[in-house]
Amino acid sequence: MSEPLLAFLYFFILLTAVVAVLLDDLLSSFISLSVTGVLMATVFALFRAPDVALTQAIINSGLVTSLFLVAYSQTQRTPSPAGECRECPFWLRWPGAALVSSLFAAVLFRGLYVLSGDRIPGSTSAHYLSQTLEETGALNVVAAILLDYRAFDTLGETTVIFTAVFGISLLLSGGKYVHSGHGLSFIVKRGMALLTPFILLYAASILFLGHLTPGGGFQGGSVFATVAILICVVYGTNFEAARISPKSKETFEAGGAMLFVFIGLLGIAWGGGFLANLSGPFPAGTPGSLFSGGNMLLLNLAVGMKVGAGLSSIFYTMIKILELEDDSWPS
């Protein structure tokens, strides 16, 4: 672990976080925040947490920034005219931002020393690290914890996304859109067509190899959603809706949820308890092959379906409203 590099990264995380709070222009704040996200993904990768790094890079720097940008296009550019922000003056924002960021940096620095310390024998983490392969058949310990030991929590987490999609669709489904953007130029469309198969392959590899390598359903589903978002932006929403209809997204999302619960119920039917893996009907397989780790491949698929369809339909719903208002775009 190279500490000068980490100190450099922490300094820039602090700097970009403070800049994001201090800037009056929201667009610049978003860009600064996404830089913070990339730097934090690098820090996570240096801490040998590639799963978290992948999630951080995809979610924070890709999806959250694009959702922020859509929200930004529908609101006014600056929070309030300069000098009128009474409740939170400039001199108060600066120490607040510095305090929060330095607390966070202190937590990260602490993690450096906790990680390099000895593991207490008999603790949960020591048990996970030594017994995972035997108990679940998965090579990726993080995936084993998310989808085997703590699979019920994962069900809860994906339900949160499900609820968010429902809420946003209910709130924003007021008007039926008439106009759609014509998309970007021919060059960008062709280039996007060239890149799409590779992005899809990458997403599929993250999703289906989640129990062997860093990644999993959540990250793979997010990359799938990124493809849908790129198609929305590059080709226009009408094209996207014609190719991947909103109905089929709903079907995919509900199908993912039902697949997850069905796998859990299979465990009960076998007598192993809800979401039972190897004690249930699922074989362990050879460690390292695609069909190993019991139900983890199926659970990754379920989570990926749910997350991918959910995030892309959130973006679609939000950008649809945007294009309803902004129909004066020349072709």
Added chain:
Amino acid sequence: MTPLLRFLGGISIFAGVFFSFAAVVAILRFPDVYTRLHGGTKALSGGAILILLGAMPYAGGIAGALKLFLIAVFFLVSNPMASHAIARACHRRALANRPIDEKRRGDV
């Protein structure tokens, strides 16, 4: 063979760092959107690709080097495309030939 390749890789990384630095200077100092995009795209594509190619001998094995090469190819595809989209959007909104500093002064 390997020491020679590593030496060439080091030279390539240094050239890449120089071009990236030139890109930063160009983005900060050039007067309007088109010239900034020009500096940013050309120097940054060249810089990033040179750094990736220079890292190839250090990647440890053919697989790592091939990965870096693929990243360079995707960079070569995506970066000009993005700048093209930005330039076109600026052209449409007629922002392009306005000096940036003047615009900023006008906002404040």
